[in-house]
Amino acid sequence: MKKIICIVLSIIFYILGIIGLCIPVVPQIPFLIVGTFFMALASKTFKKKITQTKFYKKHLKEEVEKHESIKRFLET
Secondary structure, three states, X not given: XXXXXXXXXXXXXXXXXXXXXXXXXXXXXXXXXHHHHHHHHHOHHHHHHHHOOHHHHHHHHHXXXXXXXXXXXXXX
């Protein structure tokens, strides 16, 4: 059930991000980031691909490891 909810939420946020690309008043980056976050929660292979990127290793890995609440949430 959690997986289905995360997939639906990621699709909704991706759609809002795409709408934000077309309409300059709507911000697109936060919606795309949240959509990616929910997709990583739903799919282990997607999460593995995201965590193997240079950007993640350079900018986000330290922050995730520093904060126990984020690490615990991503491990579930």
